[in-house]
Amino acid sequence: MQQHSADATAMPGAQFVDPKILARIGNLELLARTVVDGFINGLHRAPYFGASIDFAEHRGYVSGDDIRRVDWRLFARTDRFYVKQYEADTNTNFSLLLDISKSMSFGSKGITKLTYACFLGACLAYLAQRQRDRVGTITFDSEIVNYVPPSAKHFNVLLHTLDRAKAERRGDLTRPLRDMSEHFKRRSILVLISDFYEDPDVILEAIKPLRFAGNDLIVFHVLDPAELDFGYSDASSFEDLESGEQIPVVPDSFAAEYRKLIRGHIDALTTKFSEHRIDYTMINTAEPLDRSLFSYLSARERMMRVR
Amino acid sequence: MAFLTPLFLLAGATIALPIFVHLIQRERKRVIQFPSLMFVQRIPYQSVRRRRIRHWALLLMRCAALLMIVAAFARPFLRRAAVIAAAAGGSRELVVLLDHSASMGFGDHWQRARDAAHAAIGSLGANDRATFVLFSRNAEENMRATTDRARLNAAVDSAKVDADSTRYGPALKLAESILSRSQARRREAVLISDFQRAGWSGSEDVHFGEGYTLTPVSVASPAANNIAIPSVTFGRTSFSGQERLTVSAGIANKGNAPVSDVPVTLEVEGHQIQTQQAKIGANSTASVSFTQFTVDRPIVKGTVRAGTDPMPADNVFHFTVSPSAPVSLLVVTNPDSRDSALYLSQALAVGTTPVFQTDVVPVTRVTPANFEKRAVVILNDVSFPSAAAGGTLKKFVEGGGGLLVAAGDHTSWPQSEAELLPGTLGPSVDRTARGATLGFRDYSHAVFELFKAPRSGDFSAARIYRYRTLMTGPNDRVLARFDDGAVAVAERKVGAGRVIALTATLDDSYSDLPLKPVYVPLVHQLVKYLGQFESPRSWMTVGQVVDVSALTKARANWLVVTPSGKRVTSTGPLELDEQGIYEVRPAGASESAPPRAIAVNIDPAESDLTSIDPAELVAAVTGRATPTATASASPTETSQADVKDAEKRQALWWYLLLTGLLLLAVETVVSNRLSQGERFL
Numbered sequence: 001m002q003q004h005s006a007d008a009t010a011m012p013g014a015q016f017v018d019p020k021i022l023a024r025i026g027n028l029e030l031l032a033r034t035v036v037d038g039f040i041n042g043l044h045r046a047p048y049f050g051a052s053i054d055f056a057e058h059r060g061y062v063s064g065d066d067i068r069r070v071d072w073r074l075f076a077r078t079d080r081f082y083v084k085q086y087e088a089d090t091n092t093n094f095s096l097l098l099d100i101s102k103s104m105s106f107g108s109k110g111i112t113k114l115t116y117a118c119f120l121g122a123c124l125a126y127l128a129q130r131q132r133d134r135v136g137t138i139t140f141d142s143e144i145v146n147y148v149p150p151s152a153k154h155f156n157v158l159l160h161t162l163d164r165a166k167a168e169r170r171g172d173l174t175r176p177l178r179d180m181s182e183h184f185k186r187r188s189i190l191v192l193i194s195d196f197y198e199d200p201d202v203i204l205e206a207i208k209p210l211r212f213a214g215n216d217l218i219v220f221h222v223l224d225p226a227e228l229d230f231g232y233s234d235a236s237s238f239e240d241l242e243s244g245e246q247i248p249v250v251p252d253s254f255a256a257e258y259r260k261l262i263r264g265h266i267d268a269l270t271t272k273f274s275e276h277r278i279d280y281t282m283i284n285t286a287e288p289l290d291r292s293l294f295s296y297l298s299a300r301e302r303m304m305r306v307r
Numbered sequence: 308m309a310f311l312t313p314l315f316l317l318a319g320a321t322i323a324l325p326i327f328v329h330l331i332q333r334e335r336k337r338v339i340q341f342p343s344l345m346f347v348q349r350i351p352y353q354s355v356r357r358r359r360i361r362h363w364a365l366l367l368m369r370c371a372a373l374l375m376i377v378a379a380f381a382r383p384f385l386r387r388a389a390v391i392a393a394a395a396g397g398s399r400e401l402v403v404l405l406d407h408s409a410s411m412g413f414g415d416h417w418q419r420a421r422d423a424a425h426a427a428i429g430s431l432g433a434n435d436r437a438t439f440v441l442f443s444r445n446a447e448e449n450m451r452a453t454t455d456r457a458r459l460n461a462a463v464d465s466a467k468v469d470a471d472s473t474r475y476g477p478a479l480k481l482a483e484s485i486l487s488r489s490q491a492r493r494r495e496a497v498l499i500s501d502f503q504r505a506g507w508s509g510s511e512d513v514h515f516g517e518g519y520t521l522t523p524v525s526v527a528s529p530a531a532n533n534i535a536i537p538s539v540t541f542g543r544t545s546f547s548g549q550e551r552l553t554v555s556a557g558i559a560n561k562g563n564a565p566v567s568d569v570p571v572t573l574e575v576e577g578h579q580i581q582t583q584q585a586k587i588g589a590n591s592t593a594s595v596s597f598t599q600f601t602v603d604r605p606i607v608k609g610t611v612r613a614g615t616d617p618m619p620a621d622n623v624f625h626f627t628v629s630p631s632a633p634v635s636l637l638v639v640t641n642p643d644s645r646d647s648a649l650y651l652s653q654a655l656a657v658g659t660t661p662v663f664q665t666d667v668v669p670v671t672r673v674t675p676a677n678f679e680k681r682a683v684v685i686l687n688d689v690s691f692p693s694a695a696a697g698g699t700l701k702k703f704v705e706g707g708g709g710l711l712v713a714a715g716d717h718t719s720w721p722q723s724e725a726e727l728l729p730g731t732l733g734p735s736v737d738r739t740a741r742g743a744t745l746g747f748r749d750y751s752h753a754v755f756e757l758f759k760a761p762r763s764g765d766f767s768a769a770r771i772y773r774y775r776t777l778m779t780g781p782n783d784r785v786l787a788r789f790d791d792g793a794v795a796v797a798e799r800k801v802g803a804g805r806v807i808a809l810t811a812t813l814d815d816s817y818s819d820l821p822l823k824p825v826y827v828p829l830v831h832q833l834v835k836y837l838g839q840f841e842s843p844r845s846w847m848t849v850g851q852v853v854d855v856s857a858l859t860k861a862r863a864n865w866l867v868v869t870p871s872g873k874r875v876t877s878t879g880p881l882e883l884d885e886q887g888i889y890e891v892r893p894a895g896a897s898e899s900a901p902p903r904a905i906a907v908n909i910d911p912a913e914s915d916l917t918s919i920d921p922a923e924l925v926a927a928v929t930g931r932a933t934p935t936a937t938a939s940a941s942p943t944e945t946s947q948a949d950v951k952d953a954e955k956r957q958a959l960w961w962y963l964l965l966t967g968l969l970l971l972a973v974e975t976v977v978s979n980r981l982s983q984g985e986r987f988l
Binding site for chain 2: 104106113195197198224226227232235236237238239240241245246257261262
């Protein structure tokens with residue numbers, strides 16, 4: 001687990017747990033449980049879409065269905081064969097697609113984007129595992145690095161994979177996502193976490209195949225506060241983490257223009273993902289994980305309603 | 308403000324360093340890793356680079372420190388202060404050397420030279436002293452050391468160009484002598500001249516002491532054209548008992564361009580005889596011959612004039628000519644041998660300068676009258692003449708006549724007349740076996756001086772088979788000896804006359820000398836020496852000295868009228884310092900009496916205006932090279948020594964260096980403070 005020695009403290013009265021404090025927890029499972037349980041306990045009035053094996057709905061009997069699942073009481077009232085469906089039967093594949101390109105190793109406030117993404121992924125996987133979804137993960141940079149196929153027993157493997165993930169190489173969305181789209185034959189819930197340093201059109205073109213395959217796609221755009229605010233003051237040479245290229249920059253007069261560009265980038269992604277019915281959430285690593293979980297559960301709610 | 312070593316200012320370019328650091332280097336030292344420069348790259352690079360300079364005060368401090376250190380190394384000084392200091396120094400000894408030789412009459416050289424002299428005098432401070440020296444061949448203190456500028460300027464105004472030649476040695480020695488006597492702190496000499504190369508041989512032993520300054524001021528014209536007449540030659544012919552003269556003048560063109568149609572005129576006794584046109588190539592000479600004229604008086608004065616140019620003095624050439632005077636000789640021979648004077652007569656018949664008028668008389672027929680108006684008497688293998696003739700001969704010699712005794716078997720000399728013979732004659736010595744040669748010749752004597760140079764007469768080829776021995780006395784001078792040491796030629800001076808004794812005859816009975824090439828010139832030299840013949844000089848050069856009494860062969864007061872009309876009474880040496888024709892006549896003689904005339908011309912070397920590099924001369928005299936001052940250079944400008952002195956006294960470099968280092972120290976403190984907040988600057 002990546003450790004960060006930032007000595008900043010949580011804000012007084014903060015409702016949720018600061019990510020920097022979470023970073024001190026050495027076990028991803030414990031971390032995920034801490035976050036998720038605390039999160040659920042605090043949301044007693046929120047709609048609960050937790051995992052259960054309770055009845056979900058009836059559907060018409062078709063040939064081949066197990067006759068043991070026929071609701072005989074309903075047959076008695078309606079004289080038609082209906083089969084009872086339970087939630088436990090609706091568990092699905094949950095795949096975490098984690099970008100581990102070099103740019104994800106950036107962190108200005110004591111926690112890197114990759115660390116934050118791992119926390120987020122672990123929490124989401126924990127949530128999914130609690131509702132009996134099969135969890136898996138794929139880490140990638142310019143190609144697929146690790147692949148953990150979705151399974152009810154792969155939660156620990158997933159945590160282990162996230163724990164060992166290291167951002168070392170240049171990233172490229174197009175090729176690994178294309179490979180993934182060919183891989184996911186079964187409809188899945190795909191959670192893509194990345195910093196999306198690419199042109200919005202290119203990103204969308206790379207993601208589209210996943211979406212068209214019928215997968216439910218939730219996108220988290222992870223950005224560091226420095227990437228959003230560009231709070232530098234001294235003229236310096238800025239080095240691209242992935243390419244190593246250096247450019248001298250005088251930030252004073254440059255920051256405003258930069259903020260304008262990054263805001264434009266986020267807006268463009270928001271618009272384009274929205275157009276293609278993809279849930280998109282921009283996450284600031286300085287904010288608690290809860291907000292991300294809210295986004296995820298909101299998305300699941302929408303999915304359940306649709307379903 | 309000026310700088311002693313201005314080349315150091317080039318180091319001022321280092322001021323670009325702090326600016327470079329402020330603009331460029333500071334942006335590259337700090338590297339910030341950023342996830343992606345995707346958006347940074349979209350902003351034009353030029354707009355983010357070299358955007359502005361922060362910490363202006365720091366930059367200015369660094370630049371000022373660098374500039375001050377560079378300026379300190381360039382050794383600055385205040386020129387005005389230097390001039391004032393030089394003027395206020397007070398103890399300056401200045402020697403103004405003004406060349407007034409004939410060449411300074413070229414064009415406006417003289418006016419420019421006087422202007423330069425006035426300027427040098429004008430530079431004198433209140434306590435400065437100056438000596439004004441006029442020089443040409445010699446140097447003269449025209450105005451002794453004084454602080455009175457008015458007198459010095461008056462002396463310069465009254466100076467005139469003379470006709471003498473240029474020599475820098477005496478002038479510089481005089482200047483060195485004046486400066487060495489001075490107690491002044493600064494001792495300077497200003498040499499104003501056209502710097503003729505002919506005036507400096509390089510062998511002059513002139514050395515200025517340490518600390519003396521010699522400032523050359525050249526008024527030379529870069530490409531001076533000049534036509535000069537360096538000499539004339541004469542051709543004499545006789546016609547109807549009178550002598551006729553042909554004058555040929557050499558014309559020299561000292562310029563780099565050829566000249567044509569140069570009118571060359573011959574004037575004789577004030578009358579123009581002929582004018583011819585001459586064409587002369589660049590840096591070459593031509594000859595012009597004029598029509599003959601008759602020399603009908605004892606002294607004929609003539610002048611040749613050629614063209615006009617900026618230097619008229621050398622366009623005129625004066626000369627005097629006289630009818631040639633033959634040297635009269637009496638050859639006394641033995642009546643028994645008729646041909647004994649054959650070789651001698653033939654030898655004396657050769658030549659025109661002078662013409663020898665020879666009379667041959669047997670010894671038995673010699674009378675006292677034969678010695679009248681003779682210049683030389685030759686006793687050729689004869690005994691001393693009889694009593695009357697012998698006495699006359701003695702008086703002739705004592706009166707300035709010349710006697711040549713060629714001793715042979717017939718020669719006998721009475722004891723009573725022993726004083727007329729340089730020694731005592733002895734018996735004959737027979738050297739018929741191999742023959743004797745002249746083993747020793749006194750080349751310092753006028754007779755043998757002509758044969759001094761190599762291949763100028765081969766006496767070793769002559770063989771003397773018989774000679775008379777001669778025992779010379781202490782007052783006799785041996786001029787030549789045979790190879791066995793016996794006297795061959797000896798001389799004795801008797802009264803005003805000269806006697807030379809040869810111990811062999813002048814015919815071929817004793818030797819084969821008459822058959823050798825040296826015979827004729829030897830006989831001519833003997834006769835001219837004994838006859839005290841001097842070829843008349845048609846002209847002399849300015850600066851030469853003539854002994855008037857020797858010229859006229861009489862001791863008396865003489866009145867000399869110079870070409871400028873001055874009248875000088877002289878009995879001794881007379882220095883010829885003017886160009887033209889001097890007239891000399893006995894004091895008290897009537898004006899109608901024909902005077903002797905001496906033609907005087909300027910030194911031909913003065914016509915060569917080729918100049919020497921003043922720096923070369925200064926380096927030779929002072930032992931160090933100094934910048935060459937030109938004619939336009941003002942002597943009032945501060946000299947190099949003044950500049951160094953002023954810079955040393957002002958010591959501005961010290962303050963600049965100190966301030967620069969202080970600024971650097973402050974800059975270090977300030978930059979450290981700032982860097983604590985910004986990690987680097």
